[in-house]
Amino acid sequence: MKAPDVRDEYLASLAPDTNPLAGPGPDWLNALRAEAAACVNSLPYPTTHDEEWRFTDFGLLRKTAFASAAADISPEVSLADIAPFVLPESEKSRLVFVNGIYAPHLSVCAGLPQGVVMSNLAAGLSSHDAVIRAHLAQQLDFHNEAFAALNTSHIRDGALVLIAKDTACPAPIHLLFIATGATANTPQASYPRCLVIAEAGSTCALIEDYVCLSPGVYFTDAVSEITIGENASVEHTRLQRESHSAFHMAYGVAALARGSNYVAHNIAFGARISRHDLRITQNGEAAQCTLNGLALISGRQIADTHTVMDHAKPNGQSTQLHKCIADGGAHAVFNGKIFVRKDAQHTNAAQQSRNLLLSNKARIDTKPQLEIFADDVKCAHGATVSQLETEEMFYLNSRGLTTLTARNLLIYAFAEEIVDRIPVPSLIKQLSKTLSEQILEHT
Amino acid sequence: MISSNSKVILEVRNLSASVAGIEILKGINLTVRSGEVHAIMGPNGSGKSTFSKVLAGHPGYTVTGGEVLFEGQNLLELPPEERARNGVFLAFQYPIEIPGVSNSAFLRLTYNTQQAHRGGEELDPLEFNDFIQEKCKIVEMDPSFLDRSVNEGFSGGEKKRNEILQMAVLDPRLAILDETDSGLDIDALRIVASGVNKLMTPDNAVIMVTHYQRLLNYITPDFVHVMRRGRIIKTGGKELALELETRGYDWVDDEHQSAADAHGRASAAGPEHAGAEADAHGSASAAGAGRAGAASV
Numbered sequence: 001m002k003a004p005d006v007r008d009e010y011l012a013s014l015a016p017d018t019n020p021l022a023g024p025g026p027d028w029l030n031a032l033r034a035e036a037a038a039c040v041n042s043l044p045y046p047t048t049h050d051e052e053w054r055f056t057d058f059g060l061l062r063k064t065a066f067a068s069a070a071a072d073i074s075p076e077v078s079l080a081d082i083a084p085f086v087l088p089e090s091e092k093s094r095l096v097f098v099n100g101i102y103a104p105h106l107s108v109c110a111g112l113p114q115g116v117v118m119s120n121l122a123a124g125l126s127s128h129d130a131v132i133r134a135h136l137a138q139q140l141d142f143h144n145e146a147f148a149a150l151n152t153s154h155i156r157d158g159a160l161v162l163i164a165k166d167t168a169c170p171a172p173i174h175l176l177f178i179a180t181g182a183t184a185n186t187p188q189a190s191y192p193r194c195l196v197i198a199e200a201g202s203t204c205a206l207i208e209d210y211v212c213l214s215p216g217v218y219f220t221d222a223v224s225e226i227t228i229g230e231n232a233s234v235e236h237t238r239l240q241r242e243s244h245s246a247f248h249m250a251y252g253v254a255a256l257a258r259g260s261n262y263v264a265h266n267i268a269f270g271a272r273i274s275r276h277d278l279r280i281t282q283n284g285e286a287a288q289c290t291l292n293g294l295a296l297i298s299g300r301q302i303a304d305t306h307t308v309m310d311h312a313k314p315n316g317q318s319t320q321l322h323k324c325i326a327d328g329g330a331h332a333v334f335n336g337k338i339f340v341r342k343d344a345q346h347t348n349a350a351q352q353s354r355n356l357l358l359s360n361k362a363r364i365d366t367k368p369q370l371e372i373f374a375d376d377v378k379c380a381h382g383a384t385v386s387q388l389e390t391e392e393m394f395y396l397n398s399r400g401l402t403t404l405t406a407r408n409l410l411i412y413a414f415a416e417e418i419v420d421r422i423p424v425p426s427l428i429k430q431l432s433k434t435l436s437e438q439i440l441e442h443t
Numbered sequence: 444m445i446s447s448n449s450k451v452i453l454e455v456r457n458l459s460a461s462v463a464g465i466e467i468l469k470g471i472n473l474t475v476r477s478g479e480v481h482a483i484m485g486p487n488g489s490g491k492s493t494f495s496k497v498l499a500g501h502p503g504y505t506v507t508g509g510e511v512l513f514e515g516q517n518l519l520e521l522p523p524e525e526r527a528r529n530g531v532f533l534a535f536q537y538p539i540e541i542p543g544v545s546n547s548a549f550l551r552l553t554y555n556t557q558q559a560h561r562g563g564e565e566l567d568p569l570e571f572n573d574f575i576q577e578k579c580k581i582v583e584m585d586p587s588f589l590d591r592s593v594n595e596g597f598s599g600g601e602k603k604r605n606e607i608l609q610m611a612v613l614d615p616r617l618a619i620l621d622e623t624d625s626g627l628d629i630d631a632l633r634i635v636a637s638g639v640n641k642l643m644t645p646d647n648a649v650i651m652v653t654h655y656q657r658l659l660n661y662i663t664p665d666f667v668h669v670m671r672r673g674r675i676i677k678t679g680g681k682e683l684a685l686e687l688e689t690r691g692y693d694w695v696d697d698e699h700q701s702a703a704d705a706h707g708r709a710s711a712a713g714p715e716h717a718g719a720e721a722d723a724h725g726s727a728s729a730a731g732a733g734r735a736g737a738a739s740v
Binding site for chain 1: 501523526527532535539552553592
């Protein structure tokens with residue numbers, strides 16, 4: 001008899017108790033959902049036998065039965081509940097989603113200049129159907145990625161951000177995705193979606209934030225798509241601070257036009273098993289990209305980051321610094337690919353992967369990959385994995401600091417280098433506090 | 444400033460230590476009293492830096508014999524942080540960089556840690572700011588360095604100045620300067636030395652580990668010790684440093700060797716043998732006299 005197929009297990013585990021095809025919206029969206037649903041039912045699901053997934057075993061995920069969060073069972077969440085995550089800088093530019101469902105009573109969009117649209121996708125469809133249709137799921141490879149297809153088949157709502165030509169959004173846009181953990185003791189699966197379009201010459205700062213209100217098992221399958229027009233600039237901070245029992249799967253795609261600039265800060269503290277696949281494509285000349293990444297994990301957490309930096313046009317630039325810190329029996333993975341296509345002459349790409357192992361049982365796998373098809377380029381990459389050094393510890397001890405304080409200071413400093421680059425001061429403060437707590441917790 | 448009545452701060456008796464199973468220190472004897480400046484000189488590989496690190500409690504070195512009393516307390520039984528809190532300060536030859544931690548936050552953390560230990564008053568960031576601005580003047584450090592990460596991107600001279608700034612903040616009873624002159628240009632050397640001089644009081648003491656005379660032009664030592672093969676083989680006043688500058692170290696070794704021979708030991712020649720013989724002599728005399736080679740007995 002044939003062993004149960006991995007896909008069957010996933011489908012059983014994530015079997016939607018609501019029909020994803022029955023969502024609201026125009027015909028083209030229903031067609032898109034149907035196309036994605038067909039992929040969900042036909043694509044192979046990744047296992048550790050796949051090279052790209054060999055370190056991230058989602059086996060635990062498919063052994064859990066999830067219910068899809070639906071609007072009518074969304075639990076009541078109050079402003080007081082989300083107070084710890086509220087950012088003063090974004091007090092009037094915040095969209096909140098509870099288990100992937102838009103929560104209008106927690107969201108505020110006020111005083112934004114004309115030309116800045118931030119709303120939930122469902123509402124946006126009535127006023128911006130054409131632009132949404134032109135961009136939604138266009139960059140995303142959901143025909144080949146099962147979890148991306150799963151998300152797309154579940155599109156009911158999501159976050160929509162449109163920045164019109166030459167418009168500068170004055171406040172950072174906070175997209176807050178709240179998981180409530182289990183509802184009625186059933187683990188929830190939610191499918192958050194973000195669509196961001198920054199037209200030519202526009203600028204904005206974006207915070208995509210995944211948090212939980214109570215610990216528990218749940219599954220977040222998120223997709224974000226960002227389109228950056230000519231000479232536009234987007235600074236995107238992504239925080240994954242899910243429950244330490246949760247599963248988090250995320251796809252991010254960003255398409256960069258000529259002369260545009262994309263800066264990303266990807267921070268992962270949470271989840272039992274998390275995976276973030278990020279693909280950035282420089283479709284226009286002289287585009288610039290900066291990628292900062294930090295994973296800080298302990299216990300039995302797994303945090304896997306796969307990035308693809310695709311230089312498709314000449315004179316592009318990219319700088320990447322990714323850091324992993326693993327304690328306990330945690331396992332961090334970084335796989336960073338840089339492609340320099342044949343046309344992408346005079347590309348300047350640099351990637352660094354720096355990693356810190358805090359225990360003998362922790363593990364970090366890092367794999368920088370460069371594939372260069374152009375002949376006049378400057379590319380560099382480097383990877384280090386180290387432990388706290390005796391000399392560093394001794395230096396701090398010799399100044400009177402205990403071994404514990406010295407250790408925490410060094411870990412904090414290592415992580416803070418990334419956190420400090422985030423352009424939102426209150427968020428830096430929030431994260432620094434989380435960092436300190438999390439580092440102390442580990443010791 | 445110095446008198447035989449000065450309080451003994453450090454008493455090193457027949458100290459030996461090894462790293463990775465190799466014995467580096469082979470019976471060091473040294474007495475340091477308050478108000479004194481001691482220079483320890485010697486060629487590379489003689490054990491000077493090892494001695495500094497052993498005093499500060501570096502975990503990579505194993506003390507294999509002897510004892511160290513710091514203000515009467517057994518220093519060797521204390522972990523490095525407690526040695527520091529009790530007043531032992533080591534200025535590093537190669538200070539580490541701590542990206543992500545501002546110099547001022549770090550200085551305040553160490554200051555308050557020590558104050559808590561000594562029962563003194565801790566300072567909040569504003570109070571500390573006033574305090575540290577004054578200390579910066581001692582080493583002519585631009586206060587903008589306080590906002591930078593600890594030692595990150597500092598030049599050699601800036602790092603050494605930062606070490607002396609830490610010394611100024613922590614106010615140690617015994618400061619050990621491990622080759623603080625290395626990598627300094629003449630201006631930085633003058634500033635660093637002047638900083639150390641300003642921090643000297645009748646109640647504290649300094650041990651300077653150095654290769655060269657040039658630092659001693661600015662900080663006048665009361666005693667100069669020559670270290671060779673893990674032992675102090677000659678002690679003199681500041682004029683000894685000048686003599687070393689003109690004559691090098693070999694004559695000290697020869698002189699020491701002759702003394703060892705005269706002691707009635709086998710006189711087999713050759714530098715390797717000489718070392719072995721000197722060891723025998725050292726332990727024999729240490730056992731007998733207890734503090735042979737001590738500076739201010």
